[in-house]
Amino acid sequence: QVQLVQSGAEMKKPGASVKVSCKASRDTLADYYIHWVRQAPGQGLEWMGWINPQSGGTKYAQKFQGRVTMTRDTSMSTVYVELSSLTSDDTAVYYCAKYPQIQPWVGLQDWGQGTLVTVS
């Protein structure tokens, strides 16, 4: 079972960008779709989009269009989410989560540990 390990907490100034990584504990993420979900302090879950590490294809939530970029490295073992033009409203825990490409109906059964991004 491929586990997801995320990068450490980040502190950014307003207007800056942040890039959070999500790495497979072993093997690659090529057989999965990776979604990014964030959660502001005391708030609910918010879907940001997904990336197909094999093709590089992406789909972003309309709210983040133009401000978010999801990428993967050439080995397909790590995916990234980059968010630009940060404001205090972007302060949140950012999670990556996955499901198998051949079973898209099984839901997000595995999640990373989360990365706290603080904008101040």
Added chain:
Amino acid sequence: SSELTQPPSVSVSPGQTARITCSGDELAKQFAYWYQQRPGQAPMLVIYKDIERPSGVPERFSGSSSGTTVTLTISGVQAEDEADFYCQSADSDGNWMFGGGTKLTVL
């Protein structure tokens, strides 16, 4: 845009049955998923495809669907079930969405 509506809170005594609803037009056409989130932890999937339970999730968790409403039922609630629960679905364009979340309190 499409939305999913959940009650903000549900309270039950240990051993009773908790029911958490989630409503939205897309639920008549798309599958629903349920996630449990304990404080300080990542969400955990408890129901997928409306009614299916992942391996390792206790049998007391079940899901049902009727029209534009889906329901998560927890039978014989235990203290450890206290958490926030989120429903999730997608629209026909593949845009995902989460409900606002329901805080389950075990009295």
